[in-house]
Amino acid sequence: MSVNALYTDLSGYYDLMCVDIDYPAQSKAIERFHQIFGNDGTTHLDLACGTGPHLRHFIDAGYQSHGLDINQPMLDIAAKRCPEAHFSLQDMSDFAVDGPIDLITCFLYSIHYNAEIEKLKACIDSVHRALTPGGLFCFNAVDKEKIDNDLFVKHTAKQGSDLFTFRSGWHYRGQGEKQSLRLSIEKANAETTQVWNDEHPMVAVSFVELIALLAPHFEVHVFEHDYETIKPWDKLSGNAIFVCVKA
Template sequence: MSSNALYTDLSAYYDLMCSDINYQQQSASIHRLQQFLGNNGLQHLDLACGTGPHVRNFIDFGYQCSGLDINQPMLDMAMRRCPEAQFNLHDMTAFHLEQRVDLITCFLYSIHYSQSIERLKSCIASVHSALNDGGLFCFNSVDKHKIDNTTSVKHFTEFEAHHFAFESGWHYGGEGEQQLLKLNIAKSRQPFMASLADALPLFDTPDAGLQEIELWQDQHTMVATSFTELQQLLAPYFDVHIFEHDYEKIVPWDCVSGNALFVCVKI
């Protein structure tokens, strides 16, 4: 059994790690919100676009799309997936567009990659400047006060005769403006014992020593905010609507859950 660190380049594993995500459903939900609350325009920018799966769906919905990310290998994959779109290597906390857009999205909690409150403020200001009047800024977020450090999300998939297990979870120390996103990846030629892996962290499964498994660990420093703090940061720029983190239907946030969808109309 071997182990090493992924550091910052997850491009080789990104699509596998996110293989259980319904990109079409997420994109369609934001498209509906743009029709209901936005200016109904079709110029779209996806922040932290990764390998471009959301961009692909918005193109199919009829949008003229662009994407922005700080990872060039992911952008290379995005360009192959979406040759119709424009992609730029840039930091989402300080960007400028020559031509404004109608919709800016930031999926998969990527807004937290801003890393600090000051950089998050800069991101919000950049988004506001890049939007047309009545344009929409949509992203999902987690409230730092609702994070359970003992829980994580796991899923399993197969690729090129190998079995993969992915585990991710938030960790917040209880104070300050930073939290961690912890990631584990396990790769094996044998199927994982799902019942054990569901009950235990991937790196502590009893069967791990019985087969050849490659293990990777990584963690990313993310900005930590409460939803109240986030609303205060957005309020000077946007009319803020908060919905439940449910892409199947549009439901107002219940003021209890720790995951929410922020839909912000430029003012």
């Protein structure tokens, strides 16, 4: 199976795989950051938007939202969920927009889908070009130095007569700019059990390195990975929310 085959072929199961994600809380948290640090504009772009659940919340909150993803099946689902939005099939490491954007988001650690440092730099450049003066770029990230290869998350969900078990975890070899997201999906019913295993190559970066990449373009604020309260990053945890104001 190719690197992205599972993501493409199981696009119809993506929402089931993410059923435990609190999309409203995540979206509301970024709205609060936008109110505090942003420029009061309402144009919004979600990078790696997937099937569009975050977009739905921003549209309902009054934003003029757009979605970008590299996966057309995901965009097809997103367009049904958010018919008001404009969607674009583009790579976030090198994208263009029709007009300036006030808020750009990238949820669910998707910034790491820029599979190498040069692509991450290109993504940051593209974001900076697309933003209005004082525009905001918000995303979450994981520090490569804090990755525990033995940790993974697991949940189950039922769809019709099928029981799905989803597992995912980060893996980093301890050096270099490559890490991966390892995924396992098991689909079981009374007749059979099927298992898909896949591994997504992603960029590995420390927070020190990431801040250095962002600093020439943005005023960078880093917060604890907590969507309920706003707390500055303690410089110890390996997950954080980055709030970047266009300089």
